Amino acid sequence: MSADVDMLVDEQPSTPKPGPSSQNGQVAMNGHQRSEDSYLSPMSEDEDEMPLSQTTRLKSETATPEVRTLKRKQLAASDSETETPLAATPVKPKRAPRKSSAKTVPNGTAKNGVKKEAGSDVDSDYDDDVPLTKKKRVANGKGKTKAPPKKKVKVESDAEEDGDGDDDEPLKKAPAKRKRKVKQEEKDSSDDDDVPLKKPAKKTTAKAKKEESAEVETKPKRKGKAKKEEEEGDAQDTKKRKKKEQEEEDVYKWWEQQNADGDGSIKWTSLEHNGVYFPPPYQPLPKHVKMKYAGKPVDLPPESEEVAGFYGAMIETDHAKDKTFNKNFFDDFLKILKQYPPKDRTKITDFSLCDFRPMFEHFEEEKAKKKAMTNAEKKEAKAARDKLEAPYTHCTLDGRKEKVGNFRVEPPGLFRGRGEHPKKGCLKLRVRPEDITINIAESAPVPKPNVPGKWKSVVHDQTVTWLANWVENVNGNYKYVFLAAGSSLKGQSDMQKFDKSRDLKKHVDRIRKDYSEDLKNKLMGDRQRATAMYFIDRLALRAGNEKGDDEADTVGCCSLRCEHVTLEPPNFIVFDFLGKDSIRYYNRVAVDEQVFKNIKIFKNDKEDGDDLFDRVDTTGLNKYLQSYMKGLTAKVFRTYNASITFQQQLDQGTPANGTVQEKLNAYNHANRMVAILCNHQRAVPKTHEQSMGKMRDKLRGLKYERMKLRHALFGVDAKYKKKKKYAEDESDLDDDGIADHEEQWKTKEIEKAEKKFQKDNDKLAEEGKELQDDSVLKDRIKEIEAEFKRLKKERGTGKATLKREKPAEKIEEAIDKLDERIKTFKLQMEDREAGKEVALGTSKINYLDPRITAAWCKKHSVPIEKIFSKTLLTKFPWAMEVDADWKF
Template identity: 65%
Template structure:
């Protein structure tokens, strides 16, 4: 059967029961590995079928703590950076076009699911779109402390004041973009005494530009919307014209070589391509913790058996027992292919990248209101096995191949409709200029909407980010009144009001997420409103212990002292309830957000979270006295503040598997610096023994043991000899190319002998307290010692900072919760390059924040 023959398989994973974990590839232990969120922005390997690439996900380790409950695996928090401005597909307009007329094709792709039902017009029914958060005003007041409760002044509820929340936010001031008048500038005159050759001037291509010119050109291409006051409100028009090339589908599956077959009960199995591809998904993960997880194995095998019913083995083998399956031949083939890819020469890699970039080029940008802007996640995720986070009940289930019939395009009216790069018709084509997504589909595992947006640095995304942080800043004008109001309601006689006030207390003081109801087929994660009695333990006189799985199955454990009335309320809420009963049975996220909106327009639990993160970060940075501090001390202070915010928001991660190895490398490098300083001191002592009595020079490097010094000097000698051999070989290659006589081996031998003599001298110097001065003066050595001392001090700070952040995800806060203007202003005040704080990606994402004034405060 051809690979692209039409086929429809209805796969319903069986979730009940537990499959045996033992099978022929011999895994015996269970793992609770979690994986990265299924991202639309795929890696370079994603232009190959998943079955021909190996995606190995590190198992998340768990930091040991003496706790009553079993600790869940940590996973790095996911980013909300791609949350849609209008998170559901918009309904097509009456005059919108339906399915574009394309070349007819009946071909399907492997084990695709049934197409989504369509309405009478041939378009899929779509859920209503959420409204955008409204642009808010901005204030420079900074008079609150988010982690410290403020007592209510009285029992009477205060009325929300007219704060001018609809006022326009101040624009970020900055440098103006250079105009094109520079192109008409006169050619600079040559210096006196030097003639400019006409031929040389003409030979220079006008297309070749220096780095400075290229940088200026890139800056000119940025649409500076923040200077034009371009910001839109709810349901407003986001664009006038929009053209793009749709999405890029992954290539069809390529069957494995005929000699690569899985085995069942020791015998080779001849699988058709459709079943072989799914088996390959599992084989690629064979040596990961996923393949050791019972739920993952059970879901995979149930879905694969459904595929096998449609596409059974061609040799008649009946596959019914997971324990008898041996995927090792496929796994070994994938490993060989992966090794080949790694072994590619630099030139081969460049050629492959160039080919891929040329193929993807048209999908990477779109025309928005006549401007070229970058598209973010234009690649459609390939089929594979769902990994999920933590103990997700559907991990291991089969993700279907997405086809054009699954995708709704959003494009400007009258714009040419793109042709998909695989056979098929688009599900629908709409022209909704009140939303910012370019394409949308629904994945089959959890029924979640997937979107294609513009890139993080685009104007629309930037406006959304700025509106989010301005809304959080607006909360400063209301937070005192809101706190006083919920403090009053903590004693309300109406149970629903008392419960709502208690949830608001936790959301405000602990930055908890609101939480939503979860179905049985979703991971058991909770937020504030969905806490159960088992998640909260009371400890007299006024401590509460929280222990639950939050977003992405990240464990939240916190013992915190609370207001006595809050302690009393939790005791009341828990009375006559079982452990699995809801703690707040009179509150839902819907009712909570409705109340928050009545307190301040556009206020949600997430706004509170963003506000608390940013205001805490600003306060912590302002509290540091960095006058006279070194650059590394400033970096450590910044990261320490970021860590406190990350802990507040529960942005945890597992310590990287290579952390201990990395720290050992850093310790060795630290010792190497101290070794260099020791040699400099000894050289100084040889020139003038009086320096031994000076306090800055007399102390020995206590952590440099004799055995380590011997080992280190031996490694240095080996490196020097290797370097000499490579240099000798390179010199001979050059001589051969020039047709000259090659150097004799005796030349290399002499060089190696010189190196041996040098290191013999080092061996003689051990324990003498003296070293070769290498013809340097006292002043030069003193200067070198001073520089090395500063280098050692800075590197020590780096080590401390690296180790302190091993279980904290600092990136999530920077991307989603910390107003980037705080960092930009702080960097200007303390003369720290912004590149030390923000990656290139973040600088591109927040161009509107980079030119803020140093005096700016959240």
């Protein structure tokens, strides 16, 4: 059930909780969503504790041990990253996570060129911008350390344990020779990463020691369950902290190095990995599961049965209804049958007599079994898979641990292709070690395959970034294993691509001037090249390459045929062709008068199937462009135009004082403009209407919640009925809508209770404890039904009862917050509807400089997590550190 009505009956304004993510990855705004169970049961009194209240220092030196013990607990609690520090203790900076090695920055330097002390942790700046505060002694006139006042003994003791000083206390200057000694001690302490930083030892009076000893003795011990829970909580916190530190340690900030451009031909100096992970061998089907031919079961050997199973798993898909797909599959299936004929000597010659349904039904049963697995069984299965794949997920590149991207070899299957590919349905053969070339350093050990066999070859090519490759049998294309998207090599490649497109700004005016002049050039080759450049620049068309007869009939600018372009006087051109991935490009656009004349000339005396630009090819065009700028190709124009258009749209359309959702809508609108420019279309998702229906239901729930709050407000004070803001009923919320909403709500709550009951029992079973009785679930369902009976009685009465009475002011505040949520949610719905036929992800990944997004988010205070997925954040770490005023 939606959490929308929870505020209505049991709102806790003082402790708002963030709501769950809405559809399409957008997070519910303003953090007003409540626990979904709160509307039926009163809030527990022993829920998560609030941060400790602020306290003042004990001024009396004669404070009792019990008071000092309480103070000690509070100080310890204030060290937590998630608790609010006590007012009595100065705010301590977060400690930078330790690093066991430092390979990214030369010793003696930090990022931004700041000089560091010898022997310090060179990577510390990478994890925390706040340096550890240096500790200084307070010395008396004779150079001896004074004994600290008794009332500060405990504060200093805690600081020593944490390695943090009292930053809010003014530091007194010590004599020069003492200062040098302290500095040397600090440098020495940083040499060992495993030892926490501490302040220099201080001489403590006997009286102070006695006082500390007394406090330790009087500190109460936690017993039983409370102690166990505390230990478990500490263990979990430690585990999370270590995991976070490890993740931060794994981040190699290559972009902060002086030679991060990587323009040299040598890509790496050392490379070691464990090869690729081959899929497990085929497991034959149970004896009773067989394909049929002419109504009779066929006894196939494993090699042929595997291929038959590939098709059997797809008989309910659109692929199995495609003539080309079926023909290609059956042709390859017959070849396999010739090599591995049926054991019962059945002659298979007619595809229409083949029945693969028994296989399909078996596969569906296996899917159902997997879905029915308990969470514990799923975790166990995943852990087993992860253990097998673990050696292949990372490699060692130049002494650093880097994540490998596609380390899994593609399993055999049927080629599906994209669009109207002529080879769809062909058999993709099983790849074996004998097909694969491995690339490693000469000094690295040769990895051993996880299946029987030997590598095709082992090379040591430092000028390439692939780890392994092989040739797939369907199209004869090379398949490569590269590092993951967030790796240093991939990141450098991305950064160079966007920097190159950004550099194009310096040359684009000159290029445009030249090709505009060449539109009238007497040489037909130059005139065609200029016209093609006009389309590539203005319409962001792909350059296009030659296609073979065995490839999909997709075209780009240079490979356009006369049939793809239609002239409409006075100056309109209609483009209609299949672009990349067989996506139709249709665009009616007004062009310059000279361009219109040129297309008319180019089409003269040509057939529909003839090339429009018969004197231009991609190679010649790119060679011409490189005379303007090193490395410039037609492809760079597409990235440049996408990014510059995006930047302009954001600058023009972002509301300076809008809400976060209004800014997000402006961002998505700019993204849509780029997607339209680049023809990143998509078919309306099959689940779109279903998704929009759920959103409409949720909006109705929000309005229902508002109605109940209004009725509760009228019960507190009847004068509100006369106020226009509260008097009008919510739109689209009639009696039938209310009844339907409550019925859906009730069903969801019962389902939720059943899932929670099952989950709790699964957990108890894992722990070997006694399971809950079914009566627990029945009692919970009775409570839910009783609550909805009460809501049913309130229908049409104009009255509502909240679980907890609230003053009118609090109800007014709740309504105002709900109005804001409704406004935000309507914007989300509009955004979803507007983007149903546009693919926004393609441009984010490939064409939009991620620094534009990072800078925009900082400038307009929009969390980047609302725009970039975790995958994109991992892919573009180098873009996250730009300033808010950065422009493409």
